[in-house]
Amino acid sequence: MKPDLKSNVANEYSIKKDYDVIVVGAGPAGLMAAISASRGGKDVLVVEQKDIPLKKIYATGNGRCNFTNLTFDDKVFRGQKPEFAYEAYKRFDNKALIEFMRSIGVISKDISGYVYPYNEQARTIAQALLFECRRLHVTILCSSRVVDIIKTDDRFEVTTEKKDRFECRDIIVTVGGKASPTHGSDGNLNKVIRRLGHEIILQRPALVPLTFEDKKFSDLSGVRLKCKVTLLIDGEKTEDETGEIIFNKDNISGIPVMQLSRYATKALDEKKSVSLKLDLFPDMEEVELCKLVNNADKDMSVSEALGLLTNEKMAQLIGSLCGLENKRVCEASEKINKAVAMLKGINVKINGDCGFNRAQVTSGGVSLDQINSDMGSKLVDGLYFAGEVLDIDGTCGGYNLQWAFTSGYIAGSAVSGLSL
Numbered sequence: 001m002k003p004d005l006k007s008n009v010a011n012e013y014s015i016k017k018d019y020d021v022i023v024v025g026a027g028p029a030g031l032m033a034a035i036s037a038s039r040g041g042k043d044v045l046v047v048e049q050k051d052i053p054l055k056k057i058y059a060t061g062n063g064r065c066n067f068t069n070l071t072f073d074d075k076v077f078r079g080q081k082p083e084f085a086y087e088a089y090k091r092f093d094n095k096a097l098i099e100f101m102r103s104i105g106v107i108s109k110d111i112s113g114y115v116y117p118y119n120e121q122a123r124t125i126a127q128a129l130l131f132e133c134r135r136l137h138v139t140i141l142c143s144s145r146v147v148d149i150i151k152t153d154d155r156f157e158v159t160t161e162k163k164d165r166f167e168c169r170d171i172i173v174t175v176g177g178k179a180s181p182t183h184g185s186d187g188n189l190n191k192v193i194r195r196l197g198h199e200i201i202l203q204r205p206a207l208v209p210l211t212f213e214d215k216k217f218s219d220l221s222g223v224r225l226k227c228k229v230t231l232l233i234d235g236e237k238t239e240d241e242t243g244e245i246i247f248n249k250d251n252i253s254g255i256p257v258m259q260l261s262r263y264a265t266k267a268l269d270e271k272k273s274v275s276l277k278l279d280l281f282p283d284m285e286e287v288e289l290c291k292l293v294n295n296a297d298k299d300m301s302v303s304e305a306l307g308l309l310t311n312e313k314m315a316q317l318i319g320s321l322c323g324l325e326n327k328r329v330c331e332a333s334e335k336i337n338k339a340v341a342m343l344k345g346i347n348v349k350i351n352g353d354c355g356f357n358r359a360q361v362t363s364g365g366v367s368l369d370q371i372n373s374d375m376g377s378k379l380v381d382g383l384y385f386a387g388e389v390l391d392i393d394g395t396c397g398g399y400n401l402q403w404a405f406t407s408g409y410i411a412g413s414a415v416s417g418l419s420l
């Protein structure tokens with residue numbers, strides 16, 4: 001059968017007004033919550049503002065959907081209370097997720113620990129989730145933005161922009177954060193969430209490229225380099241990451257930069273000075289590099305000699321930053337040490353980030369101080385949250401989708417009375 005992604009999307013005639021559970025937002029957290037609530041016997045409506053469900057999932061992992069990882073350590077979840085995510089993860093971990101995917105027809109494969117659907121196509125995950133929703137008679141209403149949620153006695157009244165009104169006993173809010181608003185998540189429900197009594201920790205772009213101040217680095221646009229990146233805040237070394245970085249016209253991207261970005265954006269907001277120190281040869285000592293450069297033909301320019309070791313454009317930039325662009329190796333004397341030192345530590349001053357449009361995830365969100373371990377609100381009975389809307393963000397590697405699926409599964413189980 002040709003899969004039809006809209007086939008289980010409700011139309012105005014098929015829809016009722018009253019459900020056991022309403023899920024707001026048809027992202028991965030929302031559909032997982034809907035599936036687990038429905039498997040627990042609940043009658044579920046999912047309300048989505050975009051014209052199709054799961055819009056973001058198609059973009060994940062460059063269209064391949066890296067939905068979890070074989071390795072988990074104590075650094076993969078971040079937020080004010082990362083321990084909350086680890087506790088939840090114990091109840092629905094990577095093995096449980098891989099098994100769940102298999103149960104709905106998706107077999108997986110791992111590439112260096114990163115787990116993808118076997119055919120490396122994100123749409124497979126979308127289709128499988130939607131087919132499971134259809135099998136369970138979960139109703140999905142698209143092109144309907146929820147604009148209000150009101151608690152009346154023991155029920156919730158949900159209003160959409162089109163003035164449709166629905167009622168339910170339990171509600172699961174899975175509207176995502178603010179990252180990548182073209183896919184639907186833009187914080188539009190924050191006012192309503194706050195009015196329900198919940199605090200939202202300041203939301204910032206995370207897993208985002210960082211912009212640099214010094215336009216000289218624009219000359220490196222297109223250059224990719226493997227290096228160790230250390231984040232300096234007010235001159236102090238903080239975190240570091242190793243991997244490939246990519247220079248663009250006014251920013252640096254690549255996994256190491258993205259991983260460090262949540263700390264950089266916070267420090268910049270706090271008016272601290274931020275720079276990235278790039279070690280282009282993390283496995284070699286400076287003395288060794290010095291010897292190599294000094295061994296080069298003495299008639300070579302310094303940039304040419306450095307260019308034997310690193311990218312040519314980077315070598316030229318280092319030459320010019322050291323005032324050696326026209327100097328030959330034999331004329332450079334001690335200054336050559338300065339140039340070599342830059343191979344081990346060139347500082348790029350950071351002045352901002354590329355914003356939510358380019359961010360893969362949001363740091364901050366609904367404060368976990370007010371959320372129970374079953375994702376239920378401590379303040380409003382019957383109100384649940386799951387996914388990126390909560391104050392948890394993961395590192396690159398499938399941890400954000402794992403969090404969305406884990407928290408969605410737990411919330412859906414909780415509304416159907418199943419304790420995990």
Ligand SMILES: Cc1cc2nc3c(=O)[nH]c(=O)nc-3n(C[C@H](O)[C@H](O)[C@H](O)COP(=O)(O)OP(=O)(O)OC[C@H]3O[C@@H](n4cnc5c(N)ncnc54)[C@H](O)[C@@H]3O)c2cc1C
Pocket residue numbers: 024025026027028029030047048049050053054055056057059060061062065066067068144145146147174175176177179180183184185186188189359360361386387388389397398399400401402404
């Ligand atoms: C380019 C890109 C690549 C990524 N790659 C990966 C990856 O490979 N691995 C990984 O783990 N993570 C990846 N992520 C992150 C991951 O996609 C998200 O963390 C995850 O989708 C969050 O799931 P969610 O269900 O909480 O929120 P979302 O996926 O953001 O879904 C929220 C849904 O709520 C809807 N919504 C919002 N407001 C309303 C409203 N008022 N009424 C109705 N509906 C509403 C939105 O339209 C949206 O459909 C990537 C993100 C991006 C942008």
